[in-house]
Amino acid sequence: MYGLETKLWAEKKSVLGKELAAILVRLGALRFGNFVLTSGRTSPYYIDLRLLPSYPGVLERIADMYVAVMENEMEIGGLKVAGIPTAGLPLATAVSLRAKLPLIYVRETPKLHGEMKMIEGILSKGDAVVLIDDLATTGGSLLKAAEAVRMSGGRVEHAVVLIDREEGGFENLAKAGVKLHAVSRISELLSWLEVVGGIPADQVGVIREYLSARRSGENAR
Amino acid sequence: MRDSRSGIADILRRRGFIRKGSYLLHLGNSSEFYVDLRALPSYPDDFDQVTSALAELLSTGVGDFDRIAGIGDGAAPLTVAVSLKLQKPYVIVKKMEADNSFRDPLLGELNQGERVILLDDVASTGVTLACAASIIRAFGARVDTAVVLVDRELGASALLSASGIRLFSVLKLSEIQVDGEARGRRGPPS
Secondary structure, eight states: OHHHHHHHHHHHHHHHHHHHHHHHHHHTOEEEEEEEOTTSOEEEEEEOOTTGGGOHHHHHHHHHHHHHHHHHHSOOTTOEEEEOTTTHHHHHHHHHHHHTOOEEEEOSSOOSSSSOOSEESOOOTTOEEEEEEEEESSSHHHHHHHHHHHHTTOEEEEEEEEEEOOSSHHHHHHHTTOEEEEEEEHHHHHHHHHHTTOSOGGGHHHHHHHHHHHHHHOOOO | OHHHHHHHHHHHHHTTOEEEEEEEOTTSOEEEEEEOOTTGGGSHHHHHHHHHHHHHHHHHSSOOOSEEEEEHHHHHHHHHHHHHHHTOOEEEEOOTTSTTTTTOOEESOOOTTOEEEEEEEEESSSHHHHHHHHHHHHTTOEEEEEEEEEEOOSSHHHHHHHTTOEEEEEEEHHHHOSSHHHHSOOSSOO
């Protein structure tokens, strides 16, 4: 039984990843070329979700994808949803509304007036919290958020993002006891787009090169 | 609307979101009542009731509009909830204290000429709302209306009016205060 359900979810999730890829292409959120990231590394693709707030129906659909991941990959009952500003907070809000779970969020800057605190919302000692962000790269902002929630008494075992960019986030979070879940991994998403012709002809080469480097470097997962 | 407003006033009192005491506010003025609604989304049913009232005000009281603009992280949950209820686009105008606000003041987009309604949880002096309005106007969008959940009646209405913006609120602080006791925290939030 366990094996069958796991396999069924794997298939459903693979379809969700493809649907997500199609949404990103439709929104023009996935761009190909040569991009220099804030870390200084270069990337053959860039994800820009700034059009998402303009399409409430799409935001709702994406929130449902997060909820599906939560329902299938963790114990969802009793969870509190924590948003990571700036981009993660609207997504976390949509997730909390769809799943009818309480929302909290991590403060972006220490509050100078009023009471000093790192978390907004109701968080009691021992509360189980799932972190929500849009993307995971090295996992730095998720790690900081996990620390802030834990220092405020919450328990953090899971983080969910839309796309894992596979730049070490999964491993870095695992070391801190946080399991990173993603609706899709970037390699899966790009592989499917390459197969179905969703990548511009002049960019196929650079994406293939990127994916093959990924595959040869990947073994632990 | 009358019933939903008294229900919302009740939520704000019951949850301890309006507290008595003197606090140093944003701009250094002190006020007898502290209003902090940021824990509201931690109570899904209350949050739904409050955002329904905001959605109703937006859909019936402010005319046709293209987009909702929430102010900062504090208003992001309200903004997203109302956007989903009305199926209207939103944008978040970041507050100046955020690290990246100088790089890009918006989370989302604004289009030339579209009519944008400002949305925030609380209006005090109106300075924050007026700043957000000038950012939105700098992007070529139109703003003539702001909607808040609670108007603390500390001058926002007059200041915004001078910027050509009409302020609407679900509740005014004076309407929530029934008596001295009722204004403060009655007990721990349940």
